[in-house]
Amino acid sequence: MRPSGVLQDRAPFLDRGREAMTPPSDPLTVLVLCTGNSARSVMAEVLINALGAGRWRAFSAGSHPTGRVHPLTLAVLAEHGHETGGLRSKSWDEFAGPGAPSVDLVITVCDNAAAEVCPVWPGHPAKLHLGFPDPAAAQGTEAERLARFRAVYGQIEARVRRLILLGPERAGEA
Numbered sequence: 001m002r003p004s005g006v007l008q009d010r011a012p013f014l015d016r017g018r019e020a021m022t023p024p025s026d027p028l029t030v031l032v033l034c035t036g037n038s039a040r041s042v043m044a045e046v047l048i049n050a051l052g053a054g055r056w057r058a059f060s061a062g063s064h065p066t067g068r069v070h071p072l073t074l075a076v077l078a079e080h081g082h083e084t085g086g087l088r089s090k091s092w093d094e095f096a097g098p099g100a101p102s103v104d105l106v107i108t109v110c111d112n113a114a115a116e117v118c119p120v121w122p123g124h125p126a127k128l129h130l131g132f133p134d135p136a137a138a139q140g141t142e143a144e145r146l147a148r149f150r151a152v153y154g155q156i157e158a159r160v161r162r163l164i165l166l167g168p169e170r171a172g173e174a
Contacts, residue, residue, distance in 0.1 A: 027057040028168050031103045031121070037062030037089040038070040039136045040109040043153050046082045047160040056164060059101065061092040070136050072149040080153070096121060105168060109156070110134060128172060130159050 030048055034041035041060035048058035066089050074084045095103065096119035103125040109132050132155055138148035163174035 027055050028104050030058040030105045031095050032060040033108045034062050034110045036066040038066040039073045040132050042069050043156045051164050061090050065089040065091050076149045076153045
């Protein structure tokens, strides 16, 4: 799916997958959405911030946030050396009102959030859907559920790496 909207001012940000050029003074701001904001969207937020190396800045939110980040999300992120202290499950309403950060790109990571009617985001950002299975819905033993979270983390990491490599002008190819 190609993102709607054009990030023309960001097009020279990355030169078609080659070495990064001088980044713009402001990082590309991404809002990652899911329904509960407890697993996939949080993993994507952390990975975009880590792999974006200051050129990308991500936030995550949910249409119906659970109110807590899933403990297995935190465990998998910690296994990969990510800081988890400030992570929280939050509503997408925080990013739709006055005083919210300007968003360049909205990414949905679950089919439910992609199908929902989203708020009108300030600045009319581009949109992209990258669907992943919900690890929080996994059944089985603790070890089996943890394995599902690890697998989804790996899928998200691969897509985020590709997104950052391609740059915002080719986000639809991620």
